[in-house]
Amino acid sequence: MQKKLIDPADRIYIINQYLDIFHLDEYQEQDVSTEKIVLEHILKNLTDAAYERKIIESDDIVTRDLFDTKLMGVMTARPSQIIDKFQKYYKENPEAATEFFYEFSQDTNYIRRYRVKKDMKWKADSPYGKIDITINLSKPEKDPKAIAAAKNAKQSAYLKCQLCMENEGYAGRMNHPARQNHRIIPITMNDSRWGFQYSPYVYYNEHCIVFNGEHTPMKIDRNAFIKLFDFVKQFPHYFLGSNADIPMRKHIFLQKPMENLIIPLHQLQEKRGMCMSWI
Numbered sequence: 001m002q003k004k005l006i007d008p009a010d011r012i013y014i015i016n017q018y019l020d021i022f023h024l025d026e027y028q029e030q031d032v033s034t035e036k037i038v039l040e041h042i043l044k045n046l047t048d049a050a051y052e053r054k055i056i057e058s059d060d061i062v063t064r065d066l067f068d069t070k071l072m073g074v075m076t077a078r079p080s081q082i083i084d085k086f087q088k089y090y091k092e093n094p095e096a097a098t099e100f101f102y103e104f105s106q107d108t109n110y111i112r113r114y115r116v117k118k119d120m121k122w123k124a125d126s127p128y129g130k131i132d133i134t135i136n137l138s139k140p141e142k143d144p145k146a147i148a149a150a151k152n153a154k155q156s157a158y159l160k161c162q163l164c165m166e167n168e169g170y171a172g173r174m175n176h177p178a179r180q181n182h183r184i185i186p187i188t189m190n191d192s193r194w195g196f197q198y199s200p201y202v203y204y205n206e207h208c209i210v211f212n213g214e215h216t217p218m219k220i221d222r223n224a225f226i227k228l229f230d231f232v233k234q235f236p237h238y239f240l241g242s243n244a245d246i247p248m249r250k251h252i253f254l255q256k257p258m259e260n261l262i263i264p265l266h267q268l269q270e271k272r273g274m275c276m277s278w279i
């Protein structure tokens, strides 16, 4: 309630959802006013309790993540309410809207703050100047039990990849993360339907992803540039780029780079072509 995820009017309704998940039929009010609330600890204790009560069959990291996302999904408002809120902020200014949505994506634990904190970041010298190096540790390492279970899980024709619109609210399975706490902001670019979201593994601050409403392979063509410009017109405080259109990228997406790239105009006039070295 402090994080404004739960409206006081929904309190009893939400308690009853949790009773159902834990196969309980009663609840006694507890005084937790003096306790420091740490989401990571609460979710850990609840997931331990679920394992002890045999509500989940295994306590591997994948099963635990599927379960604690279900818990967070209960207190995550419906997409229409979040889109409404986003649009209200957007009318004030686009920056207020993305600020709200970034905070929201962390408060719902869709972006797991406590894991992102473990990421390693430093600057290193290179022949091209200082480069930022980051090692992302927020994607959980799967244990062998979870890998074996994922192998046996059937592939879904409904939900083709982690960038499909159908992820919103999805309960997940051993080979696909749960997304009950995930919300997508619909946007229009080049007259087509796109989704705006943050990366759950935020490789850097406000790492946002804009993805096609259809599951179509990555392609860089003239339209890709129209889409990039359509986006920055709507969100002038963000800069957007595209990965290479290599065949392994099965779903078109664009993303905000680590730093807004600013190239002075006179340099652009001097250099007709630029070559980027990928390491």
Ligand SMILES: [Zn+2]
Binding pocket: 160, 161, 162, 163, 164, 165, 214, 215, 216, 250, 251
């Ligand atoms: Zn897809």
